Amino acid sequence: MNNFTYFNPTRIHFGEGQIAQLANEIPSDARILITYGGGSIKKNGVLDQVHAALAGRHFLEFGGIEANPHFETLMKAVEVVKAEGIDFILAVGGGSVIDGSKFIAAAARYQGDAWEILQTYGSKITDAVPLGTVLTLAATGSEMNNGAVITKAETQDKLFFFSPFVQPRFSILDPVTTFSLPPRQIANGVVDAFVHTLEQYSTYPVNAKVQDRIAEGLLRTLIEEGPKAQANPQDYDVRANLMWSATMALNGTLSTGVPTDWATHMIGHELTGLYGLDHAQTLAIVQTAVWKYKLAAKQAKLAQYAERVFDVRDGSQEQKALAAIEQTEAFFAAMGNPPRLSAYGLGEEVIEPVAAKLTAHGHVALGEHADITPEDVQAILRLAL
Numbered sequence: 001m002n003n004f005t006y007f008n009p010t011r012i013h014f015g016e017g018q019i020a021q022l023a024n025e026i027p028s029d030a031r032i033l034i035t036y037g038g039g040s041i042k043k044n045g046v047l048d049q050v051h052a053a054l055a056g057r058h059f060l061e062f063g064g065i066e067a068n069p070h071f072e073t074l075m076k077a078v079e080v081v082k083a084e085g086i087d088f089i090l091a092v093g094g095g096s097v098i099d100g101s102k103f104i105a106a107a108a109r110y111q112g113d114a115w116e117i118l119q120t121y122g123s124k125i126t127d128a129v130p131l132g133t134v135l136t137l138a139a140t141g142s143e144m145n146n147g148a149v150i151t152k153a154e155t156q157d158k159l160f161f162f163s164p165f166v167q168p169r170f171s172i173l174d175p176v177t178t179f180s181l182p183p184r185q186i187a188n189g190v191v192d193a194f195v196h197t198l199e200q201y202s203t204y205p206v207n208a209k210v211q212d213r214i215a216e217g218l219l220r221t222l223i224e225e226g227p228k229a230q231a232n233p234q235d236y237d238v239r240a241n242l243m244w245s246a247t248m249a250l251n252g253t254l255s256t257g258v259p260t261d262w263a264t265h266m267i268g269h270e271l272t273g274l275y276g277l278d279h280a281q282t283l284a285i286v287q288t289a290v291w292k293y294k295l296a297a298k299q300a301k302l303a304q305y306a307e308r309v310f311d312v313r314d315g316s317q318e319q320k321a322l323a324a325i326e327q328t329e330a331f332f333a334a335m336g337n338p339p340r341l342s343a344y345g346l347g348e349e350v351i352e353p354v355a356a357k358l359t360a361h362g363h364v365a366l367g368e369h370a371d372i373t374p375e376d377v378q379a380i381l382r383l384a385l
Contacts, residue, residue, distance in 0.1 A: 001208040001257040008252050010144045011170040014244065016236070018172050019046070022053035022090070025132055025170045030088040032059035033081055035101045037093045039063055044180045046136060050092055060084060065093070068272055068279065069100030071115065071152040074107070081108040081129060089131040091168075094185075095140025095192075098133050099148035102166035105129040118150055122161030132170045136177040138243035139189035139280070141196060141250025143171035151273055158273030159361065173247065175239035183230050187336040188280035190226035193246035194219065194331075195283040199261045200254040202291065202301050203368040208258045215254050216308045218245050223309070226335055263366035264290050267377055270357040277344055284337035285344075288325050289384035290367075293376065295321060297369065341384050351381045 013021040026032060034050065041047040062077045080086065081104060091101035105128040107114035116124060135143045142148065146167040151158045181189075201215040221241055228238045248254075267290075268282030277285075291298055295318070302321035306312035310327045312320050329339045341347060355374040358364065366372035372380070 001206055001211075002259070004256040006252060006256050008144065008167075010168050010251075012144065012173060012247070013170065014173045015240075016174055016176050018174050019049040019134055020053050021170075021172060022050065022132075022134075026054070026057070026088055026090065028057065030057065031084065031086050032057060032088045032090055033077070033084070033086040033104075034059055034061045034090045034092055035065060035077065035097055035104065036061070036063045036091075037065050037067070037097050040180065041092055041136060044177070046092060046134065046177050050090070050134060059090075060086070065097050065100040066151075067096050068149075068151045068158065068276075069096050069103070071103075071118070071150055072154065074100050074103050074150065075114065077104045078107045078114065087129060089129050090134065091131060092134040092136065094135070094137025094189075095142040098135070098142040098168070099140070099150065101131055101133070102128075102142070102146075102148040103150050103161075105131045105166050106161075106163060115152070118152075118157075118159040118161055120161075121159075122163040122166075125161075125163040125165050128163065128165035130169055131166065132172075133168050134172045134174075134177070135243070135247075137181060137185060137189055138173075138178060138239075138246035139192040141193070141247055143168060143173065144247050144251035149269065149279075156273045157357070157361070158269040160269070171247075173243050175236055175243050178239050178243065179234045181233065183336060184278075186226075186229050186233065188278050189246060190222055190229070190242065190335055191280040191284050191332060191337045193242075193249045194222050194226075195264060195280075195287050196246075196249040197222075197254060198287060199264060200258060202298055202305060203259040203261050204297065205300050205304070206258055211254055211256060211258050212304070214248070216305070218249055218254075219305075219309045221245050223331060226331075230335070259368040261290075261368045263372050266358065266363050266366050267354065267380065270354045270361075271350065274353055274357065275344075275346060275350060277346075281337050281344060284332040284339045285341055285384050286380065287332075288329050288339055289380045290372075291321075291325050292383050293380045294367065294372070339384070341381070347385060348382070351378050354381060
């Protein structure tokens with residue numbers, strides 16, 4: 001196992017009715033900006049619960065944050081924060097709303113051009129408006145980490161940043177808030193959490209038994225509960241297990257002491273930025289193509305994955321690894337996220353633009369061994385056609 005330092009200061013309030021905890025978490029004299037997305041929280045009663053918990057407090061609202069939050073939209077919220085003296089941000093929504101709110105929090109106190117936050121991956125952030133979250137879509141884990149991904153619509157650039165200054169002070173996870181999600185968002189959430197786990201697992205062995213077993217448990221849970229959530233969206237226990245799985249998948253636990261990959265995410269970000277696919281759709285497209293291209297380097301962990309997650313017992317190590325790829329593709333397809341570019345009306349025309357964007361963004365050495373070049377990415381995408 002590799003050396004590591006682990007710290008996660010986000011307080012989690014998990015379970016039905018926990019939105020009421022907002023009254024205890026946010027200072028009574030705070031000037032609050034509630035951020036949200038398309039407005040579903042108004043229809044499903046979540047915003048009413050937030051209002052009730054904040055009764056007597058000063059708050060404003062900013063809606064319309066996109067599924068892939070746009071820099072241009074978020075800068076409008078930054079203007080509100082500055083003009084109204086906002087000193088606490090409450091993100092009510094899924095990962096995109098939370099990611100966008102992290103950027104708002106940092107940009108509102110950033111000295112200089114806010115685009116630099118993304119160009120420098122958050123390294124120049126020295127302060128941010130405090131924020132908390134009410135999670136309504138289990139997927140990204142943004143509710144318990146310090147990362148965010150933002151898109152500049154004008155230039156089709158999708159970039160990420162990290163900073164301890166935007167780590168949520170608290171997050172409220174009530175599985176009931178996810179009951180009204182449509183099947184596409186359920187599928188995206190499951191696949192997103194699944195690939196987050198795989199990016200920290202499907203590399204090479206370092207004898208990190210605890211991290212491996214946690215990852216394998218999360219993967220098996222997602223495989224078991226994902227289809228159940230689509231069949232019965234209001235099953236509380238299913239939703240609770242999916243919500244906690246997605247949070248655990250990217251709160252820093254799995255990445256401690258192990259090599260991580262993230263090539264699938266980097267390639268996927270460019271596909272989303274250029275062609276507007278859902279983030280999880282791009283992950284389903286790219287993940288197994290990366291494995292096929294790097295099969296020799298990843299064979300040992302893929303065989304372990306086959307044995308422990310899919311109960312594949314027969315065959316050589318390579319045969320087990322190939323079975324793992326086949327089983328994973330079948331799972332993605334069953335959830336509604338087919339693992340091929342052609343399923344989304346895309347073909348070879350995307351290959352060079354994606355590679356060019358990766359080069360422009362400085363992502364020229366991807367993967368756990370930093371040996372996936374933009375030329376390799378082109379080969380990977382051909383495997384995903």
